[in-house]
Amino acid sequence: MCGIAGILSYSQPLHEPVKQIKKMLARINYRGPDESGIFLSQNLVMGNVRLSIIDIHTGHQPMADTSKTYYIVFNGEIFNYVELKKELINKGHSFQTSSDTEVLLHAYMEYGSGCLQKLNGQFAFAIWNDKEKELFLARDRVGIRPLFYTWHNNMLLFASEIKAIAEYPDLKLMFDFSTLAQVFTYWTVLTPATVFRDIYELPPGHFMKITKTGIDIQQYWHLHFPTQPDEYYQGNLYDATQELRTLLSRSVKLRLRADVPVAAYLSGGLDSSTITSFINRIMPATLQTFSIGFEESEFDETPYQKEVSEYLNTRHQFFYCTNKEIVRYFPDVVWHAEIPVLRTAPVPMYCLSKKVRDNNIKVVITGEGADEMFAGYDIFKEALIREFWARQPDSKYRPLLLKKLYPYIGQFQGKNRMMFKFFYGYHLSETNSPYYSHILRWKNTSGLLNFFKDHLVKADAELNPAIELHNIMDNNIMQWNMLSRAQWLEIKLFMSGYLLSSQGDRVTMANSVESRYPFLDHNIIEFAARLPSDFKMHGLNEKYIIKKMMQGKLPENIIKRPKQAYRAPAGNSFFLSGEDYVSELLSERGINEAGVFKFDMVQRLTDKISTSQQATEFENMALAGILSTQLLYYQYISQKRFRPEPSELKNCFTFIDITQNQT
C-alpha cells in the first residue's frame, strides 16, 4: 500500500521536477512511511511513498523492467500475483523480485490494458512506456484505492490524493459549487468530479491512456445484473450457499497474503463476524481483532463484539471513542477525506486505525461490501415495501410494513394510516423510475441546500436525478429488478463515493494502515449480482444467504440480531466539547469569509442544536456538512488554517533518472 504522484508534460520541459514531486509525495507520506522513490524522464516525473507489505526488501518503487522500457508506481495490492506470475513465467517472463508490483508490470507488458481483467486486487497505478512515451493509469473495479488528476498549464498532474496535486506551484483550488451541492443531496460527488473545480478522479473500473496525441479514458469493468431469467444463478439456495462459502474462503485466503501480520476489525455485526470466522479457520487462535465502542448505548455494540471474539477465540482489543475525541479529530478526518461529510462516522474509524497502527499492525481485513452486495441496508427494504404498497396505494395494511424499519411510526397507531402517505408516499407511484429506491432519501437530504447562499445553489429547484446522473447511469438499469437497481445506485454512489473513501481508504491510510475487503473480491460481486433477489432479501430478512451460510458457525445471537447501522454520535457534542474551532468556523465572520452558507440559517441551526438535547437526523447532517465544508475552505481554498505543516520526503531509497540516456 502506498501513495503515488506524477507530472506529465509533452509540450514543455518539466520545471524543477524532482523538487515538485518531492513536495507532492511528502504531502501524502502517511500513505507510505517506510520508503519513497522517484522516476525521472524528460516528459514524466513520478514517485511513490511505500507502506511495505509484500516483498519488503526488494519490492522498491518505482520499478522498471529489465529492458528499461516500462516503469511503474503502484498503490495497492494484486492479491492473485502468485498465480499471475506463474502464468507469465509460462509465457517466458522472468522476475527479479518476489513483489506483486513486478508481476503487475509484466502483466501490463504482456496483455496491455487487458491485464486489468486478470487482476484480483485493490489498486491505482501508473505505468510509463518510455519507448512510446505513453502513460497508462488505472484504478480497481469498485474504487477501493483513489486516483485523482488535473490538467494544469498543459501538464497532467496525478496523485492518490488531491492534497498532493495541490502542492504544485500556482495551482489554486476552488470549490465547484454544483458538485458541492451534490454532496448535500447524494452524500457524495458524482464521478468523475470532485468538490474542487477542474480536479477529477479516475472513476472506479476505468483506465486512462495518455499519449502525445491525446487521451483515452475507458471503462474496463461493468457491474451487471441479470436482464433475462437465464442470466440468474440457476442453482437453489443450498447450492448458492455452498458456492458463496467457496468463493469467500478463497477471497479471504488471498487477502491474508502479506509479509507482515494481518488483523481484523470486529464490529459485532454479521459481516465482520463472518469474515473473522473465515480467517479463524485458516489461522486458528492467532488472529488479532480490534473494535470500537461508544459512550452512548444507542451506538455501542461492545457486548456483541465481546461475544463474537470469545466465541471465535481471537486476541481481541476494545477501544472506546469518546464524543470529545470525535469532535477533536473531526478536522483531521475532513483534511484526509477532501470532501464534506454529512456524518461523523468516519472519525471513530480514524481513531481505530490509529490504535491498530499503535499495535504495529499494517493490514486489517474488514466486512465492508456485504451490505451492498447482499442487500443489508434498510434503504433496500424501504424500496421493496414502497413498491409493494404502490401496487395497491389505498391499502391500509401494506404501508404498515414500514413500521419494521421505523419503529417510532408506532406513535401513529389507530385509524390514521393515511399518515404514511405523508412521508413515505413521496413519488410512490413512480415505480418505473430508476431512482425509485433512493428518491426519498435524496429528497430529504436535499433540504440541506437551503443553507447554501441563494446565488450558489437553487434550493427550491425540483430534484432532478435524471439529468444529474445521466452520464453515469447504466443503459440496462430498467431491465433489472427493483433490488438490483437499488443495489447498483448504492454501490455506485454511496459505496465508492463515501464508504470506501471518506470512511475507508482515507481514514485508514491516514494512520498508515491498509484495509482489505473480502466481500469486494470481484468474483463475489459478480456472483452476488446474479443471485435471485430472495436469496439476498428473503421477505424482509436481509443478507439471507450469509445468515444461512453462517448457521452453526457463529452465535445465534449474532446471526439473528437486527441489523444496526454503524453510526457515531454528533449533534450537540460539537458544542459541549469546548473545542474552539467549532464556534470559530460557525461564527458570522467564518461563515461569511468562506462564502458558501447563509449565516442566518447557520445561526438558526446552531441555536437549536446547542440549546436542545436532541437534534434531528437532518440537523445532524446539516451540522456535519456545514462544519466539514467550512474546514475544507480553510484547509484547501484559503489554506490558512486547520492543515498540517508540510514535511520533507523521507527515506528516498530509489531514484531512477533516465534523462541522461535520452539526450
Add this chain to the structure above:
Amino acid sequence: MNNYEIIRNFIASNTYKDVKALNETTLIFKEGLFDSMGFIMLIDFIEQQFGIKTSDEDLIEKNFESIKAISAFIDSKIQNK
C-alpha cells in the same frame, strides 16, 4: 401573528426554509418538506401552542396537506373546544 403566520414560521424554522418560499398552498408533505419526525414535532407544537388535542381521526391528509389546511383545522378545533 395569526395562526397562518405562526404555523408558517414554525415550518420554515424547522425545515430551514426561507419563510418567503412557503405560501399557504405549498403542499408540505407532497413536496417532501417534512419527514416523519418533523410531523411529530408539528403535532406537538400545535397542541402546545393552541391548547388543543388531536385525535387519531384528526390526523388525515386533508387537515395537514398545506399551511392553509392546518390553519383551518386549528380554527375548527378551537371553535369546537
